[in-house]
Amino acid sequence: MLWRMISIAARQQWAALVQRGIQRRADRQPSRGMLPVQIGYALPETREFAIQGPGGEHRIFVCVPPAPPPPEGYPMLFLLDANACFGTAVDALRLQAPWPEVSAVKPTVLVGIGYPGEAAFDSQRRSFDLAPAVRNPTWRSSLALGLPWNKPGGADAFLAFLSQTLIGELARRYPVNPADCHLCGLSLAGFFALYAMTQAPGTFRTYVGVSSALWWDDNRIAGDLEGLECQDNPSARVLVVVGSAEIPDNPAVCQMMCQQNRRAVEILNDRGYRAEYLELAGENHQSCITAAMPAILRFVSSRTMT
Template sequence: MRADPLHSSTRRALLASGAGLWLAGCSTTTPSQPGPLLQAPPVQLPGTHQMDLRDPVSGHTWRIWVQRPAGPAPATGHPVLYLLDGNASFALAAQLARNGAGRPGELRSDGAIVVGIGHPGDATIHPAERQRDYTPPVPGGTATAQAGGAEVLLDFIARELQPRVAAALPVDPQRQTLSGHSFGGLMVLHALFTRPAQFTRYAATSPSVWWNNGQVMGTAERFVQAYTGAPRPFRAQLQLRIGSLETAEAAATPARAAVQRERRMRERTEALATQLSALQWPELAVQMQVLAGEDHGSVMAPALIDALALAQLPR
């Protein structure tokens, strides 16, 4: 086992400095005055920056988080992981990336830039805004105030966000990953099928393939038709993840079973993976996994680990 990087004397000093706080919690006496714990400054993630960025074209404002990796960039630049639902996913992914950077050199992956894309405010999920931003427009239609804004957000990422990240840090253009869950996963699939060269890696977790009567399945068909027998000016990897409990049979309540039966998320996602894998295109690698014991909500965390690993894979 590798030795702890802290010297034993330093560890003892750190433990001693916190002993008063922790031992007070075990004491049978009542403190004479309230402790200062909740008066302490809010926690900040090291190396992380946050800003609300307004899109001059659409007028929408998105909250953006960026964590820069510690240490020098690889010769080809840092891989970048773009995360939808940043309010819910960024802090976890950023900490996972920091954990990986602290591993011994022989076990360490290339440090990834983690970019969260979310919405202003402290809520973990912003239902109305994510439906507006992550769902594709109906065929032949445009975005509305309620839905269909996936192209608007993808344009913003391409026009405003990706250039800003590239200007601030050395990035690897061949390791650009877009990751999303649920509606976010739907947007990831839409991005792959409509602009497969904007990113090189796509991680879709429990994608809402049911949206608008399975519209994305038709988008997949058009993608296949467009590039069958034609030049494919992209090289992409698709990672699909879904929970084993996302079926009607595994639902905990009759109401949830009815929803699963109507949406058929696992069945449709597996069918999509089979369809794309059967193409055997060298420009498109597809990897599908059903995560045992996970439902639609709980699958997000383990899939995020896989998305980060995908982003950090060598070229």
Template sequence: MSHRGRVGPDHARNRAELRIFEGDPPTHRLSRKVVDCGPGHRLFLAVPRCNAPQGGWPVLYLLDGNAAFDFLTPEHLAMAPGLVLAGIGYDTDRQFARERRTMDFTAPDGPGDGIRPDPVHPGRMAGGAALFLDRLTGPLRAAAEEGLAIDPARRSLWGHSFGGLFTLYALLVRPRAFARYAAISPSIWWDEPLIRRIADAAGRMQDAPPLLMALGDREKRSGSDGPPPDGPAPATMQFAADLRDRQGLAPQLHVLEGAIHIQTIAGSLPLALPFAAA
């Protein structure tokens, strides 16, 4: 069975099939490599076949790059033929590296480096988002953009689930790290008081970068009991409203009809690629 038809808590264990690398998309050249940086990352690249504009190409950084490129299709790429896609993944054959993404995508809390046991998932560590943001905008960005004509004023960041939470964190603490942000199904439920304190500390954000948010109306946390909800997560909807009212942001908010959590990866790409290419 294709992983695209599987749902529930086991989807995080799925192998990344990366079928897009089996073809030859007409709009982009594909490549991948291991980057010896931090705990070890895999970098997935889709570079336009067209010539770069005078100022360089825009680039969209996709967190959980193994999974993002697993759901990426030539049809998605055709929506933004002049956009570089850089998938920042982990050195694993699975779609997700659960322990490592939990560490990298969750915000620090308290003094010191902020690393602490994950209050939600026993056995995992959390709080490494500040360290990962430095790595992302430093050596990982340098590896992704090496030899490419990139417009530094047109870098965008996309993240899903914990990656969506990290995307909001990056926007709030270092808004100029990227020109545009796309937070998909962000895990607001993970220590919601913490991400709200971070937003409060950011205050009113003058000339904030554009923010796209998307979520499904049938999402629930992996492994939770009961049927899927009928409607988007109230906490996420309220957080988007608070970003508008308290931080002065103007999030573009999209509810993906009928989409459960894992499906919002592919469901968000037709929104995020044109958004990053604008």
């Protein structure tokens, strides 16, 4: 498994080099009717900021919806691993928010929390930011972090950064409602979304975990969820999304992830929370966030309507 992780990382680095080489070659070609305008496709309704977090500099991407803000301010949906999924969320919002009577998606400010650079994931930075100190140190605990030199331990500081620093900075710049915030994460970030619910009740109104790596640290999150008291955040809602084919060539892992994510929803409902489980047929660990985005926006919107 370790060598497979290293092989995947090496393959991704090689693919990025090939990609850049192809683009440079295209840029050098003489113009014959098709003129270059700019490098990279821009989303004009978005802005990018830099801010210092506990583990280093972050890139913050903000998309304002195509509608005026409500009197109380826009709700905010925070998207972790934004380098990988922010564009998907923006496209889903811009297609659905203008027609809420059809899409059931209300105007929402999207806030992407990412990292400097062009890679979809910064595995070393995200491992530190999204994973707390290991409680049950085993070889399995390191697998969700991708590579052995990716270390956990910064989740509590990262959560404080989101709840104390970033929300306040956004409220200073945009007509948003700091009391109407929602959190969404993929894989290890999905684990972090549920971990945030156990550590800072009331910070977010909705917690969304997609293809969540709940098995990390010996499935510690199950015990943490069982310790929740609904009165700490009685209005919180949770959406847990998983693909039926998370790792297509490993049925045992698919079954394990579905079972653990389904069990998390059962625990939360037993504790008095409103939690929903969504299993997407045929979707895998890399495709699930894209397929789930319309449902995520609807779920968040249904929360902001009440």
